[in-house]
């Protein structure tokens with residue numbers, strides 16, 4: 001593969017190769033000397049048209065650990081504000097002899113469009129409500145690490161599925177790896193096509209929590225809501241908010257995940273987010289090794 005545009009486009013074997021490569025890089029970045037020369041002479045541009053903390057910093061750190069040269073572009077303080085197009089922006093960056101583009105964009109399909117017009121490798125770092133492939137890879141890598149595998153495990157994705165690129169990429173990755181997938185949320189935040197993806201649909205969060213081995217809890221994405229959705233944040237927290245008291249009331253131990261940023265007190269209480277159930281910061285740690293693996297494998301195609 002020349003690009004990583006979405007999990008939909010890759011195979012179980014591709015995911016397993018990324019995981020095995022990430023295992024090696026995780027060993028590397030836990031050593032006193034954390035850098036390897038694998039991407040020396042490769043130049044990567046992180047091109048972000050939307051805000052990010054974890055994804056942008058994690059890609060940048062992964063590139064630096066691989067000894068790549070890195071430039072960072074943020075649309076909010078760029079000539080995009082003067083009307084420059086996406087393609088002109090990226091072609092100007094590529095004219096500086098850049099080999100790989102990591103891009104986040106608010107429009108679903110933006111990296112796919114770019115892939116038809118430029119020669120450089122592209123990694124999708126999140127395209128609107130569509131896909132966030134490296135998030136799904138680090139999420140499934142973290143489940144594999146915590147539970148010893150993904151095959152046969154029951155994963156509930158809980159929250160604003162309608163506006164979530166994390167949900168779609170996770171569904172594709174989990175299904176390819178043989179997990180059982182449930183989505184849970186208020187009916188207004190579930191897309192109409194969701195059952196066609198072969199997932200179980202549950203409206204009752206207690207039933208979802210009682211069913212699953214892992215709950216991947218998602219944020220209500222107010223920034224993507226064109227109209228005011230029911231429920232409000234207060235109502236969501238009341239009916240779907242997960243607290244440590246709820247987790248302790250379950251008959252079994254479950255693992256809590258969240259891609260971040262957390263809206264503390266809405267989808268997760270602080271005592272749940274910071275409890276022994278949570279592997280949220282392990283997900284962030286694993287993101288660096290997984291992104292190193294993705295870029296190392298794509299650079300083999302340069």
Ligand code: CP
Pocket residue numbers: 051052053054055056126135259260261
């Ligand atoms: N998980 C995630 O994509 O977080 P950021 O928006 O901070 O990158």
